Amino acid sequence: MNRKYFISSLATATAALSTFDTWAAPAEKENFSNRKHKVPPYLIPGDTIGITSPASYISLAEIQPAVQLMESWGFKVEVGTTVGKKDFTYGGTDDERAAELQTMLDDPNIKAIMCARGGYGAVRIIDRLNFRAFKSRPKWVIGFSDITVLHCHINQNFGIATLHSKMCNSFPDDWAKAEPVQVSTILSIKQALTGESLTYATPACSYNRNGNAKGKLIGGNLSIIANLAATKSDIETRNKILFLEDTDEYLYNIDRMFWNLKRSGKLSNLAGLVIGGFKTKPDTTGDEFGKTIYQIVTEKVKEYNYPVCFDFPVGHQRNNFALKCGVEHVLNVDGTGTMLKAF
Incomplete structure (x- = not known):
């Protein structure tokens, strides 16, 4: 398995965090209610999906079935350092989770961001994020449950489509033994990301x-x-x-x-x-x-x-x-x- 581990350098994290103190959202949200949302580019083989834990803790072992399956679909996978990192219930500290999600939002080589799991924690970092680069280069943000924070914030403030779906902790351990409904729901993620109806x-x-x-x-x-x-x-x-x-x-x-x-x-x-x-x-x-x-x-x-x-x-x-x-x-x-x- 060719898997590249996503490791944010201290300099990158520090630079990202420095923007949190200087950037503020507009006083009034831009109204996208009656406009057509911008749909991020659909993925093609060779594109990279980043995996990060913006909310609760998940182990590196628990995401392996998801990594292996997405690689079998032809995608590259970069696993963030918040996966396997633990700060009480969270996948790392607020600073660590915010910095890594910021880096993935900004990185033009990452075409989609899959949240490893939900739980709780996204609301603690949402106001630290700078979406300027994301607005100019939209990418799919994937997840559900606690990740509803990201869906609502992105859709309401920036008019960019996102993907509400299962996350890494919902992929079956053994694809060959998965129930038909598990197979169908996981494949719907691939269908959505590649632009299928x-x-x-x-x-x-x-x-x-x-x-x-x-x-x-x-x-x-x-x-x-x-x-x-x-x-x-x-x-x-x-x-x-x-x-x-x-x-x-x-x-x-x-x-x-x-x-x-x-x-x-x-x-x-x-x-x-x-x-x-x-x-x-x-x-x-x-x-x-x-x-x-x-x-x-x-x-x-x-x-x-x-x-x-x-x-x-x-x-x-x-x-x-x-x-x-x-x-x-x-x-x-x-x-x-x-x-x-x-x-």
């Missing part, structure tokens, strides 16, 4: 609301999106197709976060709503919440007229397919099921 179809759900929609697809983890409210990473949802997923939350807290979206206007002018996987914590016996995820969402959107679908294959689950954030999609929901297609 992405169309997903799901069965009908009795809670679905039929209709057709067209708009930019945005979204990700509900907890992250709710916590980005009123920050410069907050998303504008008007005329968008919003997708949401979450895990390890109590139903009452999911209800609270959907009230946040409703009260802040994020649900009122959507083109469409896609609800992915929601893994919930069990209610305390005798203190049950009394509503399902289907009922929680239906209650919040009952006064609106856009299509809504449930059980879409995205989230903290094996059927977590790649979705291009910021790219125009069509959404069709009817009695036969749901179809979501990227332009």
Whole structure:
């Protein structure tokens, strides 16, 4: 296996960190809501994918299946030094994680950045990053869960498409023994990165609301999106197709976060709503919440007229397919099921 390890020099890291103190975001965000997003160049064999850990810790051994498979696709892989580095729960200190992500954003030889895993930590470094070089030379930023911070910030502030998908910690240890759904979801990453057409179809759900929609697809983890409210990473949802997923939350807290979206206007002018996987914590016996995820969402959107679908294959689950954030999609929901297609 020909693998190049990505090692940032102290001088590079210091230079990158020095920009954090001098660079500040514009006072007002540029509004990309009604503009066409810039789509980073699609990858071709020989292009390089960088792997970094902007959030939680992951070992070098855990990413090997992902490295080997992406190399088999014809890509070169550069592994950052934050992989295998540990600072309590994080993949290195805030300074180390920020400096490495900055270097990968700036490096013209890296055509895509795959986050090794989620967890927690991206919000701690997002305001340290300088996106000037990234804006002039866009590249795919890949991940989900905590990486929703990057998706929202990049799409809202710079109008550049990103890829919501599984990360290194979700690649099967043995590709030959992987379940079909694992194979399909991992291959969807390759298809997205190389510009293949992405169309997903799901069965009908009795809670679905039929209709057709067209708009930019945005979204990700509900907890992250709710916590980005009123920050410069907050998303504008008007005329968008919003997708949401979450895990390890109590139903009452999911209800609270959907009230946040409703009260802040994020649900009122959507083109469409896609609800992915929601893994919930069990209610305390005798203190049950009394509503399902289907009922929680239906209650919040009952006064609106856009299509809504449930059980879409995205989230903290094996059927977590790649979705291009910021790219125009069509959404069709009817009695036969749901179809979501990227332009």
